[in-house]
Amino acid sequence: MNEDMMTEAERASKLAEPAGDAVAAPNRGKGVYYVHTLGCQMNVHDSERIAGVLESDGYVPATEEQVIDKDIDLIVMNTCAVRENAAERMYGTIGLWARMKRERPNLQIAVGGCMAQLDRQKIAKKAPWVDAVFGTKNIGSLPRLLDQARMVGEPQVDVVDRLDYFPSQLPTARASRVSSWVSISIGCNNTCTFCIVPTTRGKEHDRRLGDILAEIRQCVDNGAKEVTLLGQNVNSFGYGIGDRYAFSKLLRACGEIEGLERVRFTSPHPAAFTDDVIAAMAETPNIMHQLHFPLQSGSDRILRAMRRSYRSAKFLDILGRIREAMPDAQISTDIIVGFPGETDEDFEETMRVVREARFSSAFTFEYSPRPGTPAAAMEQVPHDVVQERFERLVALQEQITAEELAKFEGRDVEVMITGAAGKKDSSTHRVTGREKTGVLVHIGVPEGETMPEVGDFVTATVTHAGRHNLIADPNPAEGQTYHVRH
Numbered sequence: 001m002n003e004d005m006m007t008e009a010e011r012a013s014k015l016a017e018p019a020g021d022a023v024a025a026p027n028r029g030k031g032v033y034y035v036h037t038l039g040c041q042m043n044v045h046d047s048e049r050i051a052g053v054l055e056s057d058g059y060v061p062a063t064e065e066q067v068i069d070k071d072i073d074l075i076v077m078n079t080c081a082v083r084e085n086a087a088e089r090m091y092g093t094i095g096l097w098a099r100m101k102r103e104r105p106n107l108q109i110a111v112g113g114c115m116a117q118l119d120r121q122k123i124a125k126k127a128p129w130v131d132a133v134f135g136t137k138n139i140g141s142l143p144r145l146l147d148q149a150r151m152v153g154e155p156q157v158d159v160v161d162r163l164d165y166f167p168s169q170l171p172t173a174r175a176s177r178v179s180s181w182v183s184i185s186i187g188c189n190n191t192c193t194f195c196i197v198p199t200t201r202g203k204e205h206d207r208r209l210g211d212i213l214a215e216i217r218q219c220v221d222n223g224a225k226e227v228t229l230l231g232q233n234v235n236s237f238g239y240g241i242g243d244r245y246a247f248s249k250l251l252r253a254c255g256e257i258e259g260l261e262r263v264r265f266t267s268p269h270p271a272a273f274t275d276d277v278i279a280a281m282a283e284t285p286n287i288m289h290q291l292h293f294p295l296q297s298g299s300d301r302i303l304r305a306m307r308r309s310y311r312s313a314k315f316l317d318i319l320g321r322i323r324e325a326m327p328d329a330q331i332s333t334d335i336i337v338g339f340p341g342e343t344d345e346d347f348e349e350t351m352r353v354v355r356e357a358r359f360s361s362a363f364t365f366e367y368s369p370r371p372g373t374p375a376a377a378m379e380q381v382p383h384d385v386v387q388e389r390f391e392r393l394v395a396l397q398e399q400i401t402a403e404e405l406a407k408f409e410g411r412d413v414e415v416m417i418t419g420a421a422g423k424k425d426s427s428t429h430r431v432t433g434r435e436k437t438g439v440l441v442h443i444g445v446p447e448g449e450t451m452p453e454v455g456d457f458v459t460a461t462v463t464h465a466g467r468h469n470l471i472a473d474p475n476p477a478e479g480q481t482y483h484v485r486h
């Protein structure tokens with residue numbers, strides 16, 4: 001897998017087009033596979049496990065050309081239940097793949113992830129051409145299910161609700177050499193009324209600290225320079241064994257790992273964001289000052305209805321303490337507009353908090369009911385009202401984002417290179433990557449300099465702030481910085 005190639009959407013639509021002439025791959029192993037991933041980082045990382053499990057069983061990842069030619073033996077869809085109309089979107093896509101299966105009868109189709117966890121029997125019934133349905137807790141069963149489906153000629157469904165082993169024990173085919181995801185926990189003990197995650201992922205299970213650190217060391221040995229710690233609620237890590245300081249201890253332990261340059265994590269919950277975590281972030285040099293801090297609403301009444309256990313004053317107080325300890329921190333957020341019962345006054349509270357919080361960016365969502373969640377049964381806000389509020393919020397946040405990005409102009413930033421910026425045009429001499437606090441930076445390589453490679457660190461002067469990213473086109477002759485560290 002390569003992050004610089006076609007997007008998921010482009011690949012999925014390629015697969016839905018009529019087939020061209022297939023070109024035989026030199027090594028097909030047990031079959032050529034392609035994983036189509038929907039949803040959050042957790043799912044992206046689960047797909048790395050799915051790929052690892054398949055490759056251990058002899059499958060070979062599809063090349064870009066094989067996706068274009070639809071020369072594939074196995075398609076796995078790793079589904080998400082969080083997004084709007086998740087079921088319709090899933091059935092729509094696997095319906096398109098049914099046509100492909102008619103053209104290639106030996107093609108196998110598997111469906112995993114959160115929708116499979118929720119809708120297991122329904123998928124097999126509604127889409128009988130799907131060969132295997134597996135859940136979030138038994139990714140390792142996939143090769144066996146595919147073998148059985150091939151042998152008996154019938155769809156195989158195996159979704160378990162109990163977590164018998166942590167998926168991190170499974171083999172992994174990582175998408176990036178230099179940036180690795182590492183799970184620290186799965187599941188969530190909270191009960192936010194809009195969220196389906198506690199149903200699809202279950203109660204929180206934390207990994208052992210030693211296992212997490214061993215996996216991080218292994219990633220670094222394999223070339224990773226950056227690690228992102230993953231969990232639905234990372235800062236409640238350790239609460240299950242009564243250690244309220246376990247997450248900050250983990251961050252400080254990451255600081256001891258030689259060769260590990262950058263550590264990020266997602267997502268923390270504002271309710272449990274304690275001073276020991278802020279201190280660990282501020283005092284451990286390789287923990288980046290980047291934080292995704294989901295507000296959801298600025299109205300205390302709505303936060304209560306959402307069953308979010310903090311209030312707006314506490315949220316802003318924590319932000320103040322974070323910024324006092326780390327003035328350069330970039331803080332992003334999630335906000336839901338039009339949660340059931342949201343009044344104009346409630347929405348104005350959200351606008352007030354957004355003005356005060358000055359988030360670097362925000363993922364803003366118009367509320368849409370997720371079947372099976374308590375909020376789905378509450379009285380909904382009319383769509384036109386939600387849309388008008390949404391547009392006002394987006395406009396406000398765009399303005400704040402632009403103002404915050406403008407502060408970078410003229411500053412030197414250190415960027416870890418993740419790829420070429422103009423991927424379709426190699427003549428641009430641009431590379432791209434993230435600076436320490438996570439902002440995307442496109443760098444113009446000065447004439448006469450060799451192109452930096454993925455994983456190199458480039459320090460460059462920011463010459464222009466875009467709407468969502470930074471441009472660094474430094475001219476060393478004018479005293480601007482351009483420096484590469486391998």
Ligand code: SF4
Pocket residue numbers: 188189190191192195196197198232233269
């Ligand atoms: S904290 Fe709330 S929103 Fe986040 S995963 Fe848990 S239940 Fe869902």
